[in-house]
Amino acid sequence: EAGPQGRDHALPISVRSLTKTYGAFHALNDVSIDIRNGEFMTLLGPSGSGKTTLLMVLAGFVRPDNGSVKFGEREILLLPPHKRDIGMVFQNYALFPHMTVADNLAYPLKLRRVGKAEIRERVERALDLVQLGGLGDRGIEALSGGQRQRVALARAVIFEPRILLMDEPLSALDKNLREQMQFEVRALHDRLGITTVYVTHDQREALTMSDRIAVINEGRIQQVDPPRKLYERPETFFVASFIGETYRLPVEVADGKASLFGQPVRTDSPLGSNAARQTLILRPEMLHIDEGAPEADENQMTGTLRQSVFQGDSIVSYITIHGDHEIAVRSQHRSDRSLPEPGSEVRLSWLVQDTVILPGDGRT
Numbered sequence: 349e350a351g352p353q354g355r356d357h358a359l360p361i362s363v364r365s366l367t368k369t370y371g372a373f374h375a376l377n378d379v380s381i382d383i384r385n386g387e388f389m390t391l392l393g394p395s396g397s398g399k400t401t402l403l404m405v406l407a408g409f410v411r412p413d414n415g416s417v418k419f420g421e422r423e424i425l426l427l428p429p430h431k432r433d434i435g436m437v438f439q440n441y442a443l444f445p446h447m448t449v450a451d452n453l454a455y456p457l458k459l460r461r462v463g464k465a466e467i468r469e470r471v472e473r474a475l476d477l478v479q480l481g482g483l484g485d486r487g488i489e490a491l492s493g494g495q496r497q498r499v500a501l502a503r504a505v506i507f508e509p510r511i512l513l514m515d516e517p518l519s520a521l522d523k524n525l526r527e528q529m530q531f532e533v534r535a536l537h538d539r540l541g542i543t544t545v546y547v548t549h550d551q552r553e554a555l556t557m558s559d560r561i562a563v564i565n566e567g568r569i570q571q572v573d574p575p576r577k578l579y580e581r582p583e584t585f586f587v588a589s590f591i592g593e594t595y596r597l598p599v600e601v602a603d604g605k606a607s608l609f610g611q612p613v614r615t616d617s618p619l620g621s622n623a624a625r626q627t628l629i630l631r632p633e634m635l636h637i638d639e640g641a642p643e644a645d646e647n648q649m650t651g652t653l654r655q656s657v658f659q660g661d662s663i664v665s666y667i668t669i670h671g672d673h674e675i676a677v678r679s680q681h682r683s684d685r686s687l688p689e690p691g692s693e694v695r696l697s698w699l700v701q702d703t704v705i706l707p708g709d710g711r712t
């Protein structure tokens with residue numbers, strides 16, 4: 349079922365010290381990353397962070413100032429794009445609009461001088477692979493956006509490349525179709541076992557699809573980790589705030605111990621620095637309002653309830669911590685509980701294992 353492709357056919361990618369400048373501007377600033385054989389790696393970052401530039405360096409359309417890129421053992425920076433054995437998918441499909449679906453799929457095989465009978469067979473197989481069986485004779489203009497993107501995917505992999513590069517391939521699709529295609533693209537990757545580099549600025553898409561995510565900002569890689577680790581153990585303020593919501597509270601560190609407004613806070617990850625001024629990062633869904641003392645595995649802080657808002661399935665409580673830090677906590681609605689009175693003191697608990705403290709004041 350996996351056909352001639354599979355992990356044996358894929359290649360790892362090793363990027364070292366890539367730099368690309370436009371005048372004085374660093375689009376890529378000393379980028380190094382290792383992508384494993386058969387891995388689904390996503391480059392995630394805001395607009396202008398350098399994601400596309402990095403992908404275009406891998407593809408061979410942008411020449412970097414410095415650095416090295418290896419596919420397997422082979423240095424490929426001096427190879428032109430068509431000699432790099434990569435499939436590519438873009439946001440705008442880049443299909444030939446006046447050709448049929450089958451002719452679009454056959455094109456990369458014709459370029460590679462594959463025989464007619466084999467082309468016919470492989471086009472059929474590729475159509476089935478992306479659930480377009482029977483649509484080979486359709487014109488591209490008679491396809492929906494989702495179907496076009498499936499053709500683009502099939503065309504990118506039909507010649508069995510060792511690496512697949514995708515630049516925001518789903519961003520032209522509406523939300524429901526985009527979510528469905530996220531699973532389809534991932535399933536296709538899993539079936540083919542092809543090393544895949546996927547560019548998006550959509551954090552949820554990255555979390556949903558990837559084996560690992562490389563977060564990029566201002567031409568630098570901030571952190572490379574699996575989705576869950578990236579979310580639970582962000583290493584920089586940028587990563588913490590780009591993925592998910594955060595609250596930041598000032599923490600004092602002395603003798604290797606952290607305290608929050610005079611109360612001890614425990615964390616089970618080592619404090620990365622001895623800096624006196626550090627910042628506690630909390631996510632809204634980690635926090636719950638507690639009636640009693642903290643459990644052994646929890647931290648706690650007190651605050652003043654400003655207001656509770658009933659929203660049907662949930663209650664949102666707006667709480668002020670230590671005078672000027674506002675925190676909103678969502679709790680499940682229970683008909684046997686009344687809302688606490690505005691002005692009352694409330695206690696917020698969260699798990700020690702969820703406690704992330706980073707050096708600095710959190711504005712960097």
Ligand code: ATP
Nearest residue numbers: 370374375393394395396397398399400401402549
């Ligand atoms: P987006 O999600 O908006 O595509 P990106 O993270 O993919 O963003 P890049 O396209 O890699 O960003 O661009 C990185 C930076 O390099 C941007 O500030 C862009 O303006 C700049 N840049 C890219 N190509 C050129 C060029 N040919 N000349 C000058 N500047 C460029």
